[in-house]
Amino acid sequence: MxxxxxxxxxxGATLLVWMLPGAPYADPxxxxxYSYFSIGGRTAEDLDAELERRGxxxxxxxxxxxxxxxxxxxxxxxxxxxxxxxxxxxxxVTLTTRIILPRWTNRKxxxxxxxxxxxxxxxxxxxxxxxHAEIARNHARQLERALLNLSPARTCNAMEARVGEITKxxxxxxxxxxxxxxxxxxxxxxxxxxxxxxxxAGATD
Numbered sequence: 585m586x587x588x589x590x591x592x593x594x595x596g597a598t599l600l601v602w603m604l605p606g607a608p609y610a611d612p613x614x615x616x617x618y619s620y621f622s623i624g625g626r627t628a629e630d631l632d633a634e635l636e637r638r639g640x641x642x643x644x645x646x647x648x649x650x651x652x653x654x655x656x657x658x659x660x661x662x663x664x665x666x667x668x669x670x671x672x673x674x675x676x677v678t679l680t681t682r683i684i685l686p687r688w689t690n691r692k693x694x695x696x697x698x699x700x701x702x703x704x705x706x707x708x709x710x711x712x713x714x715x716h717a718e719i720a721r722n723h724a725r726q727l728e729r730a731l732l733n734l735s736p737a738r739t740c741n742a743m744e745a746r747v748g749e750i751t752k753x754x755x756x757x758x759x760x761x762x763x764x765x766x767x768x769x770x771x772x773x774x775x776x777x778x779x780x781x782x783x784x785a786g787a788t789d
Contacts, residue, residue: 611725611728612659612676612677612678612679612721612724612725612727612728613676613677613678613679614678614679614681614721614724615679615680615681616681616682616683616717617681617682617683618682618683618684618685619682619683619684619685620684620685620686620687621638621639621640621684621685621686621687622638622686622687622688622689623635623638623686623687623688623689624688624689624690625688625690626690626694626698627698628698628701631688631698631701631702631705635648635650635686636648638686639651639652639686640652640684650686650705650709651683651684651685651686651709651710651712651713652683652684652713653681653682653683653684653713653716653717653720654680654681654682654684655679655680655681655716655717655720656679656680656681657677657678657679657720657724657727657755657758658677658678658679658680659675659676659677659678659727659728660674660675660676660678661674661675661731661747662674662675663740663743663744665740668738669736669737669738670736670737670738670739670740670742670743671734671735671736671737671743672731672732672734672743672747675728675731675732676728677724677725677727677728677731678724679720679721679724681716681717681720681721683710683713683714683716683717684713685706685709685710685713686706686709688702688706700781700784700785701781703784704777704780704781704784705777707780708776708777708780712769715765716762716765719758719761719762719765720758720762723754723755723757723758723761726754727750727751727754730750730754731747731750731751734746734747734750
């Protein structure tokens with residue numbers, strides 16, 4: 585007879601809670617929400633200054649940004665002891681993302697040229713943050729699959745250590761990919777914006 589052993593583990597900085605024993609979960613539990621901060625301004629220079637002054641402050645960079653995505657991993661793991669071995673009884677990864685975007689209060693009163701610039705910029709900010717959320721979702725799925733595919737260990741202490749190692753490695757891989765994405769986007773920003781502005785200007789002619 586297999587007896588479930590429930591333990592606590594850590595996914596990054598989020599404490600995992602105990603779960604009832606059962607079959608492995610099929611997919612991570614993923615949620616996404618949006619929040620907005622307001623900016624004013626009547627010129628392109630005003631908009632730039634407002635984004636720099638009111639944008640969300642990120643701990644990683646220590647700077648304010650025109651948008652941000654808050655990401656929090658969590659989850660639950662069950663260990664099963666049977667015949668001197670310990671296996672994963674179930675694993676569920678949770679992911680909570682909150683996308684923070686700017687909202688320009690003067691948009692309806694803006695001249696066409698400035699409105700075009702804002703529409704192009706705000707759409708690119710949203711696309712950028714949505715990609716951050718997508719990267720996190722991909723890693724949440726990879727982490728859950730990796731945990732469910734763990735082979736049995738001699739003890740549940742050893743299995744718990746393996747869960748911790750895999751989780752740490754996956755979170756580090758996630759952070760590295762997010763940083764790489766930001767670096768590429770930053771290098772290509774000017775060229776991307778010019779291309780998008782020309783495309784939108786042509787579409788409105």
